[in-house]
Amino acid sequence: MESKNNYKKLAKLAKDFTLLYIEDNSGLQKQASKIFKKFFPKVIVATNGQEGLEFFKKYYPDIIISDIKMPKMNGLDMARKIKEIDNDAQIIITSAFDEKEYLLESIDIGITKYLKKPIPLEELIEILLDVISQQNDKKNRRLFDAYTKDAFEYQDHMLIFIEKDEVLMVNKKCLEFFAQENSKTFKELFKTFSKLLLPHENFLYEKDTQSWLEIIKEQDGKLFNVKLKDTKNKNRHFVLKANKIPDKDNYYILSFDDISELGLLEEDNPNLTDEQKAQEEKIKMINLLHVLKRNKTKIKLYNSYKGLSISNTGIIEEVLSNQIKIKTTYLQQRAIHIDKKTTIESELFSKALECSLVNLNFETQSVVLNNFSFTPFLPSKQKYVRVMPESSSFVDIYFDAIRLSVKIHILDISIEGSKLSFNSLPAGLKENSELILKLRLGSKTSPLNMDVKAEVLKIEEHKDEFIVIVVFKLESESKKLLIDYIAKRQMALIREFKGLQNAE
Amino acid sequence: MQNEKVIYDDGDHKCIVFSFDNEEVEESFLAVNQYLIIQKNSAILIDPGSQSTYDEVYDAVCRYIDIDNLKYIFYSHQDPDVAGSIGKWSVSCAAQQIVSKQWIRFMSHYGLMNFNRVIPLEDKGAKIHFGEDYLHFIPAHFLHSPGNFSLYDSRSKILFSGDIGTSITSYYGAKSQDVTFGEIRESLEGFHKRYMAGNRFCKVWVQKVKEHDVHTMAPQHGSLLSGEEYDNFLAWFKDLECGGDLMESIY
Known part of the structure; x- marks a missing residue:
């Protein structure tokens, strides 16, 4: 049953394969050829090594089965010459002799299989199946490599494959964009690539402190905006990303995704409503x-x-x-x-x-x-940690030595300053006004009382309130007290947020 | 007790050790070292310590730099004597906090949940620019913490080794004294055998740090080792049986 299955399998797998069979014994040759033809659509027969070599050059068969002792040129000499032409050639040697010399020579040549005659048909079928599936794997691998190379070549993004700072491969799209003839000329261009990255706010370009390539390699996977000029001298906007090749040190693929069409580099059109x-x-x-x-x-x-x-x-x-x-x-x-x-x-x-x-x-x-x-x-x-004080906290503000009578609420506080809500704006209060804040922070039972000098940084008018942002001028002792208060408040808010424990 | 000492200074780049905290260990004590590296207008603070020493360390840092110039704070691992003050430091300055990504979510227990300024370190480590030079974060996992890093400063050639190299002696970082490996060997042994996870980790770490030109090793506890004494430490540590290798003696 198993052998029948194997026959079918071989017939199916060998349908695109050509076999070259070399045997000087005409009886055996006829008998074996008849069997091979049941599986292989094309079987070429030769009677000696010399003829076998000629047919190999002419037909480029996928599998070669050969006897050893033959006139004109023996099987092993022929195999050696075939291997010189195509090292991947699959050669099966059959021999009636169990000579160690031949076996060692076959290993030296790189023969695929060495079989001793007579060879039971089942065994031969199994060996052919094995050889053919290995050949198929190789073919698929070649196809895959060619395909991935194609995918790299014809990707919509510009791709550069580098080792450290040397270009190994570059795709067609990239060569076209930079008007380079081939990867050799591009390799030269890449040495001064930093000059091509145009300065733009928040974009990646060469600065004195660190090279652009170092920056993207240190943050592989992160996206960077870059600006480059095309051959028509027009600015193009790309998203650049470095992808590290897993388990390989120093190998990266740089990809440039052209997003110029989004128009982010363009100034806003003033004529639009x-x-x-x-x-x-x-x-x-x-x-x-x-x-x-x-x-x-x-x-x-x-x-x-x-x-x-x-x-x-x-x-x-x-x-x-x-x-x-x-x-x-x-x-x-x-x-x-x-x-x-x-x-x-x-x-x-x-x-x-x-x-x-x-x-x-x-x-x-x-x-x-x-x-x-x-x-x-x-x-x-946001540079500093801000917290909203407890609801029992409050502030009295003195402006020009007069206590402000408006309703003031502390929205948040950091060691740098505070965001305050005023229900109305006192006369004369403006940016840079100097204030004294009498803060009472924390719980009713153990509050932190502090007098702090501050300056108005910004005033925003809202529907029902004025937001006043003040910057503190803290003495070192007050600063320490405030740090301590904010750190404790931060901890309390974390607990509250996580489980709403101790919520006010 | 001398609390601080400049351990490297070439005019532009300076390293300082502070020893503000003691932990009582049986009849001896274990001094905790905090380090500050300054290059021109930037500084990095290494393993600032627990909440209880925060005020002293803060004042000490301010003696050397404007707090606004503190660019980074690095926590080699999650222990309270290393990172206990992270919540307070997050409030008191605008520095970026560098910590193993394994420990970030635990930092809320120390009062930090605002991760805007946290740089999570991947297991494989990192290298960042510091002024004209580099800081290398070298993996030191399971020595003793599962997410642990040593810091190598390429300018001073000092390896800030965290708990690796901890010796339970009366020597400490800020004490002016040349210490040999032989003198502290015994006081290294107990700690490393019990706290380090196993020899495999020691070997890998030694291999990693040997990639760098280290002149001095500065641990978080105990004394610094330089030159040949550092080499002697590496040779000893590489072959040290510890943690899992000695399981029978623990259980």
Whole structure:
């Protein structure tokens, strides 16, 4: 049963194979050829080594089966010459003699199999099956290599394969963009590639401190904006990423994704109406989100809990025209759930993206967001930890030695300053005004009382309130007390956020 | 007790050791070393310590630099005598905090949940620019913490080795004294045999640090070892049976 299966299998597998059979014994030759023809569509027969070699050169067979002792040229001499032509040639030697010399010579030549006559048919079939499947694997491997090389060559992105800072391969798209004839000329160009990266705010280009290549290699997988000039001297905007080859030190593929069409380098068109501008901005935003999704790039999500910043990474899973689905951590989901919104930052955005919560699923860790709008305020730029003081905290403010009688509420406080809400703006209060703040922070039972000098940094007018941001001028002892208070408050807010324990 | 000492200074680049904290160990004590590296207007603080020494370390740092110039704080691992003060440091300055990614989520127990300024270290380590030079974060996992790094400063050629090299003696980093490996060998043995996870980890670490030109090893506890004394330590540590190798004696 097994042998019948093998016959069928061989007939199927050998259908594209050509066999060269060399045997000087005409009886055996006829008998064996008859069997081979049942499996191989093309069987070429030769009667000696010399003829065998000629037929090999003429037909390039996939498998060669040969006797050893033959007139004119023996089987092993022929095999050696064939191997000189094609080292991959699959040669099976058959011999009536059990001579060690021949066997050793066969090993030396690199013969695929050495079989002793008479060879039972079942055994021969099994050996042929083995040889053919190995050949098929090799063919597939070659096909795969050619395909991946093709994929590299014809990728839509510009690709550069490097070892340390030397170019190993470069694809067609890249050669075309830089108007290079071949990879040799590109290798030369790459030595001064830093000069091609044009300066642009928040973009990657060569600065004095560190080479551009070092920067991207140190942060492999991260996206960088770069600006390059094309052959028509037009600025093009690319997203550059270095991918490290796993388990290989110093090998990277640099990919350049051309996103010029998003128009992010262009100045805003002054002739557009506000509505048109908003529409254009929304399209840019969606396109950028697509770029992030395509590159599987991590984004940063920011929320705050009573002034305390909560930030984790996320991945964009789906981008639709009016909403996106992201995956993030449980803690961030919890913060988004409380805030009903989140702010997204990415190295690709010069602004942050504010979005509203549509729904979230704690089990799948997914969050659906909509109502995108850009905000110039980048949460990552927040230098100091801020906290919202306890509700029992309050502040009295003295301006020109007079206590302000307006209602003031502390929104948050850091060691640098505070964000205050005024129900109305006292006369004369403006930016750079000098104030004295009498702060009472903490619980009613053991409050921290401090007198602090401060200066008004900014005043924002809102619908029902004025937001006044003040910067402290702290003495070192006051600074220590404030650090201590904020650190303790931070700890209390963490506990509160995690389990809403000790909540006020 | 002398609390601080400049251990390297070439005019532009300076390394200082502070020894502000003691931990009582049986009849001896274990001094805790904190380190500060300064290059021009940037500084990195290494293993700043527990909450209880925060004020002294903060004041000491301010004696050398403006706190706004503290660019990084590096925590070699998660122990309270290393990272206990992370919450306070997060409030008091704008420095980026460098810590193993294995420990980040645990930092909220020390009062830090704002990870905006946290640089998570991948297991394989990292290399960052520091002024004109480099800081190398060398994996030292399971020696003793599962997420642990040593820091090599390429300019001073000092290896800040964290708990590796801890000796329970009256010597400490800020004490002016040349100590030989032979003198502290016995006081190294007990700690390393019990705290380090096993010889496989010791061997890999020795191999890793040998890739760098180290002049001095500066551990988190006890005295510094330089030159030949450092080489003697490496030879001893490479073959040390510890942790899992000695399981029978622990259980």
